[in-house]
Amino acid sequence: xxxxxxxxxxxxxxxxxxxxxxxxxxxxxxxxxxxxxxxxxxxxxxxxxxxxxxxxxxxxxxxxxxxxxxxxxxxxxxxxxxxxxxxxxxxxxxxxxxxxxxxxxxxxxxxxxxxxxxxxxxxxxxxxxxxxxxxxxxxxxxxxxxxxxxxxxxxxxxxxxxxxxxxxxxxxxxxxxxxxxxxxxxxxxxxxxxxxxxxxxxxxxxxxxxxxxxxxxxxxxxxxxxxxxxxxxxxxxxxxxxxxxxxxxxxxxxxxxxxxxxxxxxxxxxxxxxxxxxxxxxxxxxxxxxxxxxxxxxxxxxxxxxxxxxxxxxxxxxxxx
Amino acid sequence: xxxxxxxxxxxxxxxxxxxxxxxxxxxxxxxxxxxxxxxxxxxxxxxxxxxxxxxxxxxxxxxxxxxxxxxxxxxxxxxxxxxxxxxxxxxxxxxxxxxxxxxxxxxxxxxxxxxxxxxxxxxxxxxxxxxxxxxxxxxxxxxxxxxxxxxxxxxxxxxxxxxxxxxxxxxxxxxxxxxxxxxxxxxxxxxxxxxxxxxxxxxxxxxxxxxxxxxxxxxxxxxxxxxxxxxxxxxxxxxxxxxxxxxxxxxxxxxxxxxxxxxxxxxxxxxxxxxxxxxxxxxxxxxxxxxxxxxxxxxxxxxxxxxxxx
Numbered sequence: 001x002x003x004x005x006x007x008x009x010x011x012x013x014x015x016x017x018x019x020x021x022x023x024x025x026x027x028x029x030x031x032x033x034x035x036x037x038x039x040x041x042x043x044x045x046x047x048x049x050x051x052x053x054x055x056x057x058x059x060x061x062x063x064x065x066x067x068x069x070x071x072x073x074x075x076x077x078x079x080x081x082x083x084x085x086x087x088x089x090x091x092x093x094x095x096x097x098x099x100x101x102x103x104x105x106x107x108x109x110x111x112x113x114x115x116x117x118x119x120x121x122x123x124x125x126x127x128x129x130x131x132x133x134x135x136x137x138x139x140x141x142x143x144x145x146x147x148x149x150x151x152x153x154x155x156x157x158x159x160x161x162x163x164x165x166x167x168x169x170x171x172x173x174x175x176x177x178x179x180x181x182x183x184x185x186x187x188x189x190x191x192x193x194x195x196x197x198x199x200x201x202x203x204x205x206x207x208x209x210x211x212x213x214x215x216x217x218x219x220x221x222x223x224x225x226x227x228x229x230x231x232x233x234x235x236x237x238x239x240x241x242x243x244x245x246x247x248x249x250x251x252x253x254x255x256x257x258x259x260x261x262x263x264x265x266x267x268x269x270x271x272x273x274x275x276x277x278x279x280x281x282x283x284x285x286x287x288x289x290x291x292x293x294x295x296x297x298x299x300x301x302x303x304x305x306x307x308x309x310x311x312x313x314x315x316x317x318x319x320x321x
Numbered sequence: 322x323x324x325x326x327x328x329x330x331x332x333x334x335x336x337x338x339x340x341x342x343x344x345x346x347x348x349x350x351x352x353x354x355x356x357x358x359x360x361x362x363x364x365x366x367x368x369x370x371x372x373x374x375x376x377x378x379x380x381x382x383x384x385x386x387x388x389x390x391x392x393x394x395x396x397x398x399x400x401x402x403x404x405x406x407x408x409x410x411x412x413x414x415x416x417x418x419x420x421x422x423x424x425x426x427x428x429x430x431x432x433x434x435x436x437x438x439x440x441x442x443x444x445x446x447x448x449x450x451x452x453x454x455x456x457x458x459x460x461x462x463x464x465x466x467x468x469x470x471x472x473x474x475x476x477x478x479x480x481x482x483x484x485x486x487x488x489x490x491x492x493x494x495x496x497x498x499x500x501x502x503x504x505x506x507x508x509x510x511x512x513x514x515x516x517x518x519x520x521x522x523x524x525x526x527x528x529x530x531x532x533x534x535x536x537x538x539x540x541x542x543x544x545x546x547x548x549x550x551x552x553x554x555x556x557x558x559x560x561x562x563x564x565x566x567x568x569x570x571x572x573x574x575x576x577x578x579x580x581x582x583x584x585x586x587x588x589x590x591x592x593x594x595x596x597x598x599x600x601x602x603x604x605x606x607x608x609x610x611x612x613x614x615x616x617x618x619x620x621x622x623x624x625x626x627x628x629x630x631x
Binding site for chain 1: 350351360501562610614619
């Protein structure tokens, strides 16, 4: 164990330089050993590869196949060509649920990104307290189910403390989750509450990579915090922000738990998000083929968004260095 | 802001901490921070306050900051310690919550997923980062592509597969899809192994240790902090998962806490929710994660903050 303690893992970017230096030796070593560590690698990678093939790659291919079939779990899948897709295109509820989902994503991501950024900057510029960072993360420890139930109670029209405060301030009580216009924004906010701390911490990690001298130098030049935010923080954080944005958008398109616990898709389909509709088609009506087709549609939408976001934000490039 | 850094006199660096006069901007920032902490933490207090109140008193005093008509009835109901008549009298549904059963199920599933997933992912990550073999980069690229497949997409086909394997309503069926790996875990650990200096490995090789020995005796111990962080995050994720367990489990034998909780909530009468029972149940369901996090918070928070779990 002396070996392990002798030199702590370095986080310096020695990877590329060092790798280049050892390349010739590596090749020689490979020749000597005959194909490197092939056999050992096969053993090491076998369980993960098995999991990958069986529970990720195969289901992906199978999902695409099932979308061209009529399948109810009881009888074998029956090939129906594009039937499910034509049905989908003509299904107003599908379009409705896609619309509701997009509306949810916009509200959720908009508010979450801005608040996460604010929290991250406050954490970085105000204090380095690990305790505060821990507090910020606590809602993330709750499940969506728990968060949903708790806010269902807080926002209850008659007894919820949220509405008590609103009434105390002299406003009308708001039936947050029972009203068609309020339901989606409310669910979006509940999920912001649960996820914003985690997002903030990821952004905080990005902020840590910005050299402090930059802020010091700017301060010497008399720059205000506001100006430093726009001139230093934002440009340098952009790549991290882009990656975090892509991740959170993908995650937020898959909203389900909170809806299932709070509104169950109602009132009047107002919160019938896509994943909820897919679930209903599969397990409520046993239309696995149709549900798969809608999943493929969701996959296509997500891939397109990822691609677009990646291109638009130039996520691959850094401004650092 | 200008007053904050009077040209940093290098001569007297730390004689006496310079009293910073709080600028208006800083005050506003701290107020924003305080508001944020309040919004974050207040719901937790409200859960506790409600859980310790009685339903009848809650209706009469909805805004009281302290528990009203203090009682542990909510917890008793959530834990299934009350008789049906007693529960209904206090505003419960009378529907039972076999709490200990669900707790054990949740623990079994989350532990199984976390331990296996991290171990297998670490093995794969080591092979990707430190072993030389043909096709390595191609296979890794394939794994990375897996990151892009949204969970919803594999859920239906995976359900069909689990059903065909006869593992529906079985704890193994809940754990299986994420037990072997997630692309994220492999990616995260590979990132760490890549950064371990080559000399460490070479020194061990000179000492006559084999690659397997190096993995278990050198690499895994060195990676203990990232593994701990990843482990706790995986535990939290699998503990909180709702959609997949909802699909797979039908009866108490395989029901986990999140699913049980949602059912408990659906059972309480729409006209008059059993709020104190519900809040007690949510608190009990969330408590293990709060304790787990509390134990490791400092290390986890700094690992996320500095390496950026992405």
